[in-house]
Amino acid sequence: xxxxxxxxxxxxxxxxxxxxxxxxxxxxxxxxxxQREVDERKDLSDAEVVAVVEKxxxxxxxxxxxxxxxxxxxxxxxxxxxLNLLSGYLPKQLSEPEIAEEVGAAIAQTGARGAxxxxxxxxxxxxxxxxxxxxxxxxxxxxxxxxx
Numbered sequence: 001x002x003x004x005x006x007x008x009x010x011x012x013x014x015x016x017x018x019x020x021x022x023x024x025x026x027x028x029x030x031x032x033x034x035q036r037e038v039d040e041r042k043d044l045s046d047a048e049v050v051a052v053v054e055k056x057x058x059x060x061x062x063x064x065x066x067x068x069x070x071x072x073x074x075x076x077x078x079x080x081x082x083l084n085l086l087s088g089y090l091p092k093q094l095s096e097p098e099i100a101e102e103v104g105a106a107i108a109q110t111g112a113r114g115a116x117x118x119x120x121x122x123x124x125x126x127x128x129x130x131x132x133x134x135x136x137x138x139x140x141x142x143x144x145x146x147x148x
Contacts, residue, residue, distance in 0.1 A: 002049075003050065003089060004033060004044065004046075004049055006089075007029060007030060007033070008030065010026055011023065011027065014026055021078075021081060022085060025081065025082045025085045025086070026085070028056070028082070029052070029053065029086065032052050032055075033049055033052050036048070047130065047131070050089070050091065050131035051130065051131070053086050053089045054090070054130075054131060056082075057083060057087060057090075060079050060080075060082055060083040060086065061083065063075075063079045064079045064080060064083065067079060090131055090132075091131050091132050092132065093132060093133065094129065094132050094133045099129070099133050099137070099138060100141065102129060102133075103121070103125065103138065103141050103145060106124045106125050106128070106142075107142070107145060107146070109124065110124060112146055113146075114146055115143065115146050115147060118139075118142055118143060118146055122138075122139060122142060125138055125142070
């Protein structure tokens with residue numbers, strides 16, 4: 001079953017269960033997926049749907065930070081709910097040791113020697129780890145490995 005089909009099935013289940021908050025969040029996700037399909041004039045693969053989910057998760061994290069600084073607990077709770085729901089559509093996340101192992105392998109494979117080679121390493125890792133690891137954390141790890 002494709003990820004998009006799974007999301008649509010969960011939307012139907014939320015409708016039947018009358019879970020309005022969950023239904024609203026799933027509809028937002030499906031709207032974003034549909035918008036990207038219309039923009040690109042093609043059906044999205046599971047990897048592309050995961051990219052849409054990741055983008056929405058990033059937006060939710062930024063919103064949560066802003067709402068917390070504005071002391072808006074109600075909006076923080078709503079965004080946190082959506083963040084948790086969206087996270088359920090990502091593939092199994094890699095652990096820190098697994099990420100470190102992938103970074104080490106990518107550095108060895110590209111023959112990276114210093115910070116100037118970071119783009120090569122990140123280009124390789126982005127394809128391998130997309131959706132399975134927070135790329136900001138991966139980038140920080142690569143940077144620290146190449147610096148010292």
